[in-house]
Amino acid sequence: MDLDHDAARQQQQHRSKAQEARIKASREYSLRILGSRMAPSLVADDIHISDLIKKKLVREDPSSTKAIRFSHLYSKLSSCSVLTKKWSILYFLLAISDQSSTAALEGRSNQQQPLSFLGLHNLETDAGPTRERERELERERTSTEQSDMTMTAHSRHGLHIPVLQQQQQQPQKRMTGYSSLSAGDHPQGNSSNSSSSSSQEVEESDLLRDLIFVFQGIDGKLVKLGAESGTCTIDPLLNITHSTRGLVSRLTELGWLYKKVNQYVQKTLKESTAGLVGQSFCSALQHELIEYFRLIAVLEAHITKDTDAAGSKGLTLKRLLVWTQESLQRLRLMSVLVECCQDLQGGALVSVVHDYTQHGDPLIQQFIHHMLERISAPFYVMLQRWIYEGELEDPRTEFFIAFRPEIEEEDMWQSKYFIREEMLPAFIGMSLAKKILSIGKSLNFLRHKCDDSDWILQNHGVGKSLKYGDIAELEGSIDAAYVGTSQRLLLLLSTKFKLIEHLTAIKRYILLGQGDFIQHLMESLGTNLSQPANTLFRHNLTGTLETAIRSSNAQYDDPDILRRLDVRLLEISPGDSGWDVFSLDYHVDSPVNTILTPVAMHQYLKMFNFLWRLKRVEYALSSAWRRQTTSARAIRPILELVPELHHCRIVCGEMIHFVYQLQYYILFEVLECSWDELLKAIEDNNVTTDLDSLIEAHSKYLGDVTSKGLLAASHDENMMPRLLELLATILDYKIAQDNLYNYALAEIERRERLAQTADRRTRHGQWGLTDQDETLDRIPDEQFEELVPGLLRTLNEYSMQFKRELSELLITLSADGDSDLRFLSFRLDFNEFYLGSLKGAMGGAGGGGGSFSSAAIAAGSRKSTIR
Structure with missing residues (x-):
């Protein structure tokens, strides 16, 4: 009995120790699984892992009671929203269920464990697997192989597999030997095995x-x-x-x-x-x-x-x-x-990666497209910020739009931002890139110069995002942003900032389109501008300008427009008169100065100086014509000068015709036609689509005005100097004619004084005429021989010089390639008078073309001059 009792006690102790060993082994195995940072190489499929558990339960219990109960529990687990890693829970329970006994643990040491590839140690026990357990393990192994083959096939077809972290940590060494990726199995760590393997x-x-x-x-x-x-x-x-x-x-x-x-x-x-x-x-x-x-x-x-x-x-x-x-x-x-x-x-x-999307293999196209979605994400973020917010967020200069930090805000539109072609992706063409550049510039312009940040925040790019994909969709988004920002900017410029009104004011005042104002200004300033330039004072000229405004229809213009009109004095050179340094000026501020830039205003100033000089010549010829008309009857008694004075009126008429035709060409053929084209371009939405096109339209208008108005369109570079020399000759001729008329009026006054003296003598009973009074009806001999020939010679020289210079100008204009300049030549000499008489005018010393008979006057032959 004692022996039986001792044997029973020993057997009980053995079972207790075996149970403790199983519990300890299971605990260690569970801790390894839970402490491992690696993931199994299986697809996270809840249904698949549940099917494996059901099969296992059916094998253990043929009555299917456990399997039905598991299905009920699994449905509750599936409906639970708190747990997120349900597959991991089921997989862990399945792995633990395989460790039901120490013999099972030992038996599975020779076959594939669910997590064996992670480098986990298999547990060892003293007891070996039973025959029944071996058959069960063989069935599980067959099922596991089929499952692994299915998973591998899925992984080859691109199914999602949990991320393997094996490359970020060193795996543990497996007890089964070489099969794991452990550091101990590295060939450099076991050279003896390498030598023996050979x-x-x-x-x-x-x-x-x-x-x-x-x-x-x-x-x-x-x-x-x-x-x-x-x-x-x-x-x-x-x-x-x-x-x-x-x-x-x-x-x-x-x-x-x-x-x-x-x-x-x-x-x-x-x-x-x-x-x-x-x-x-x-x-x-x-x-x-x-x-x-x-x-x-x-x-x-x-x-x-x-x-x-x-x-x-x-x-x-x-x-x-x-x-x-x-x-x-x-x-x-x-x-x-x-x-x-x-x-x-x-x-x-x-751009380089995008070029590979042109490959014919659809698999390669799909792979490159998938890569581009990740690669281009920062690029599209920068593009989105630029076209929807106007912000250039490019810390590493990777975007195809860059800026120059040294450029001031006044030149923001023209020079601050530019396109770097080397950073331009292949799927964005240059025309589309220019639209993108214009969008960002417009947003910055609206924010900084138009103070319109609220519109940007409320109406532009709200809830929109860009990513790599359909190029047509990208172009559509860019076109929509381009149209919206451009229309908003052009609307503000035309309404709030009165761009058209400013352009009209420049045309009327700087380009002398307001006729009555220019006439009043010319009459008011005529006397002052004839003085030396260093005697002029700007405040006096400003007062005269205000007087001309109040005396003309300019007084009804917008006060803001008139406030910008001002007087400007150019740099004074020795010998300059007020005519040479006087100029009108028009002040513009932001944002209109983006279009009317300082360079553009300088071009307007050049045009004003030329037109002002032309107006001055017209004013001088008008003054000469008035003097001829008012003095004609008074100086008629001077018979010696009647032919010469008549010739003066003819030459003066020619000069007036030339100046009027030149003014008509510039003011109507050039200015008005160019102005009409500018207005059409501004009003046409298909032409003026953004601020760049508006600037381009204005630049074209200004270029046409200056090139055609200043005759710069000609291939002859000396065209404008010739024209200015011709205008100077007209002014010189007018001065010479004034000298002749002054002499004629002085002669009339002398004769009137002699007649009054003769009448007074007659009333006193004396002889009315004496030997000293014989020059009462003629020019004194000493003046006729010395003074008169010099005056007539000067007039003759300027007259001949005018015809010669005009003929040369007409020859150049008629041979020019520009049709407008050829038409100007036709207007100036529609009957070919100058071209036909050029040879005769250049011929005799005083013959052809109505030249003065200076030789006869110098010889003193009064019969040839007095009739």
């Missing part, structure tokens, strides 16, 4: 294990990456067939490509030289490498499973070559992209 026949499983290392750019025991890119070295003493060596060599390309891509990513991120787009490129490469790591994890799991399963023919080198083809193609593409984008960044990098 004398043994190499199995295919050993090569498969080495290739797992090679795929990660690490040399294996048997297979090492060669010194040159794309090569590998295998110990020639190993007993490996030539075909097997070829397969291994082809498979090692994966390792080289991975190593190349990974080195680029690590180098770029380490040096921190890449911009935002470059960092996105590295991120896209890393994302693809993570998918590559998942494939390696699946392959390693298969190798381990085939090693544990006796007599298995699962994974071979040929199958491995087939399974890695898709990853090989992806790595090749990434390698090509790395080579092409080595020194590129920003839009240039996006």
